[in-house]
Structure formats: structure tokens, C-alpha cells
Amino acid sequence: MTMRSHWMIWRISIWRSERKIPEQENRPALPVFIMKKGTHTDKKQTAWIHTVKKLTAWFHTEKQAYPWRRERTPYSVWISEIMLQQTTVATVIPRYHQWMEKFPSLEALAKSNEQEVLREWEGLGYYSRAKNILKTAVILNEKTGFPSTPGELTALPGIGPYTAAAISSIAFGRPHPVMDANVKRVFCRFLHFKTLNSEQEREITRTLNTWIRMTEPGPFNEAVMELGQRICVKKNPSCSFCPLGDGCLAYKRGDQNSIPEVKSKKYRAHESSVFLLTDSRKLLIKQSRGNLLKGLWLLPKVPHTDDKGREVFIKKHLAREFSLVGEFKPLIHAYTINRERLYPFHYKVIKKIHLPAEEYRWVEKKSLSRYPFPSVYRKIIQSW
Ligand code: SF4
Numbered sequence: 001m002t003m004r005s006h007w008m009i010w011r012i013s014i015w016r017s018e019r020k021i022p023e024q025e026n027r028p029a030l031p032v033f034i035m036k037k038g039t040h041t042d043k044k045q046t047a048w049i050h051t052v053k054k055l056t057a058w059f060h061t062e063k064q065a066y067p068w069r070r071e072r073t074p075y076s077v078w079i080s081e082i083m084l085q086q087t088t089v090a091t092v093i094p095r096y097h098q099w100m101e102k103f104p105s106l107e108a109l110a111k112s113n114e115q116e117v118l119r120e121w122e123g124l125g126y127y128s129r130a131k132n133i134l135k136t137a138v139i140l141n142e143k144t145g146f147p148s149t150p151g152e153l154t155a156l157p158g159i160g161p162y163t164a165a166a167i168s169s170i171a172f173g174r175p176h177p178v179m180d181a182n183v184k185r186v187f188c189r190f191l192h193f194k195t196l197n198s199e200q201e202r203e204i205t206r207t208l209n210t211w212i213r214m215t216e217p218g219p220f221n222e223a224v225m226e227l228g229q230r231i232c233v234k235k236n237p238s239c240s241f242c243p244l245g246d247g248c249l250a251y252k253r254g255d256q257n258s259i260p261e262v263k264s265k266k267y268r269a270h271e272s273s274v275f276l277l278t279d280s281r282k283l284l285i286k287q288s289r290g291n292l293l294k295g296l297w298l299l300p301k302v303p304h305t306d307d308k309g310r311e312v313f314i315k316k317h318l319a320r321e322f323s324l325v326g327e328f329k330p331l332i333h334a335y336t337i338n339r340e341r342l343y344p345f346h347y348k349v350i351k352k353i354h355l356p357a358e359e360y361r362w363v364e365k366k367s368l369s370r371y372p373f374p375s376v377y378r379k380i381i382q383s384w
Helices: 013-020 040-062 074-084 089-102 106-110 113-122 128-141 161-171 181-191 198-212 215-230 249-253 307-317 365-370 375-383
Strands: 007-011 032-036 268-278 282-287 302-303 319-327 333-336 336-354 361-362
Touching: 032 365, 040 198, 040 215, 040 282, 074 089, 074 128, 089 106, 106 128, 113 128, 128 333, 161 215, 181 198, 181 215, 181 249, 198 215, 268 319, 268 375, 282 365, 302 307, 302 375, 307 319, 333 375, 361 365
Parallel strands: 268 336
Antiparallel strands: 007 032, 268 282, 268 302, 282 361, 319 336, 333 336
């Protein structure tokens, strides 16, 4: 027996051809794994190939028919991935349809303006995402369209490593794994990491980099994402339906519910009195100055105070004469780490004062739909 017979040479390209995965232009060559037969590495590699096969097979049969999967262009991947950050799939689906109707292409988006884009983004929160989408669209429209590598993609406004890996793998077939909270949770459980430090994160990255080269990069990333969204969820994962079940250490040990350990989030709680100031036809709105909500419109407000405090504030800053009409149920405005309880009060303005036009506007009810508001403010306005 020659030395060669003691070694197995795994050419993943052979496996790929069996799976009829189309060749894609610029796809980097898949690696050749060289393992000593019968060793731990050999067994692990064989098990991993089996697991990756199961995972991608699961994805091909079980994947959801999300609208952004109908046509996998860099534009559709980009918009859907940015929308899905911090937002549930159920919320994103109708919003994605609306977005594509309004901005069906990169060119259409690049020709719009910030107020239109913010209006379309209303209710999705984290409004800097919408502003960066517009900036990136303008840049790409002036160039030759989307680049395909994560390095070039992350140089664009608002595109981080996760979105870059998603675009590069799903739209261009390049083997760059995505890593977000869902993916980390899946692999913390699979590899049995109770907490996640930088060494364990590197180990997860190494595993993903190996796995993604065993199959089609786009479907692999989508499979991992969908697994984290639907099966390996935070509480009570559906392990008996999971394609990773055979190799998952947390499932084997029965402690999947306590992995990874969850650190409680700290929120900043505050309260504000919010003013619906109206005359017979119009409402007073105010442009947001804060960094987080810049570009959006709000209602005038003050740190929550009593009747007297509110009247003093309005008289000093907003109107000469006014009378209280009523008050509405308090609502919570949640943005980043802020949890702001809003107490809305409706006042009828009898005598106005001059207000700086770049900050305040009196707007007719029928025209309010043109202005972008955080969704909680839209709710308050709709009660007028
Ligand atoms: S077996 Fe359970 S814990 Fe393990 S990856 Fe699958 S769903 Fe998550």
C-alpha cells in the first residue's frame, strides 16, 4: 500500500458537480481538504459534510417563499437585508413590496430624495439605515452598479460585514459567511459555547468558513439565517425538526434553552408631554434635530410635566393663546436604547406666534402624509 492510500483527498468540486451546482463567474476555487484516514479530523470532516448536505437539502425543501427570493439581484438582497435588521420578517414582507413599487430599481432610488425615502421607511425605525440606503444608491448609480466583494461593499455607507457577506454570497455566489445574532445563537448551541467570547467567535467563523466552501454559498447563508429565524429560535428551539440536530452538542446535552446565556439589556427610560397644537385646519409639526431621528418630523414636546408646566412652556415657545381640548392614551416610543413614554395633549391654538420656518411648520391634515414621522407620532396624529 502506498503512502497515498493512507490519505483521503476530498475534492469538493466533485461533490459540487454531483449536486449540479452551476458554475458562476469569478467564484473562487473551492478548497481541497486533505485528511488522514480514520483520524479525528477525518471523522469530523465527514460528519460536517453530512451536516452541510442536510442543512442545504432542508433549505431547498423548507425555505419560505419570501418576496425578496423571487429574483436574487444585488438590489433585492441589499434592500431586504437592511430592512430585516432589527425588524421581523412579518413586518418586512409588506414593506418590501411597497418599497419595490416605489423604488423598483437602483436608478429609481438614486433619483429620489431623503424625505421620500424616509417616508417610505416610516415605522421600520433606525432611520439612519434609510438615509444610508439613499447615499449608497447615489454612489452606485454614478458608478457601474454593485461590487461583488465584501471589501468593496463595506466601503459603501450603511453596508456592514453582515450585509456585505449576504450580497456577495447570495447575489454573486462568493463564499463569505454571514454572522449575526441568529447565526451566533445557532452555532453557540451546535458547538456548545455557553457564552460568546472573542476566541469562540473566531471558532464559529472558522466553522462557517469551512462549511460554506462545502456547498453553494448563497443557499448556505440563507439556510443558516432561516434556521436561526424559524427553528433555532431564542426560546424553545424546534430541535426535532432541525437539520443540525444530529451533530448539535446542546441538543445532545439537553441544555439548548440556556445557551447562549442572555445578558439583560439596559434601556434609557424617559417621559415627555407631546403637543397636538391645531387651529381650525392645520397642525403644528417640528423637525427633529437629534442625531437618531434627524430628517424626521415630530410634534413639539417637553419633558413630562403637569398642566401648569405645559401651559408655561407653550406660552413661552409655541402659541400666544390656546385652550386644552383633551388628552390621549400614553404611548411608548422605542428607538435604539430609548424607551420614551409620550403623553399626548391636544390644544386648540387661538393666537399664533412667529416660529422659525426651518424648524416648525403648520400643515393641513391632508398634507401630513407627505412628511416622514416615527410611527408612534403618526399614531398620535391620526387621533386628531
Ligand atoms: S438542534 Fe436545536 S439547538 Fe441545535 S441547532 Fe438545531 S434547533 Fe438549535
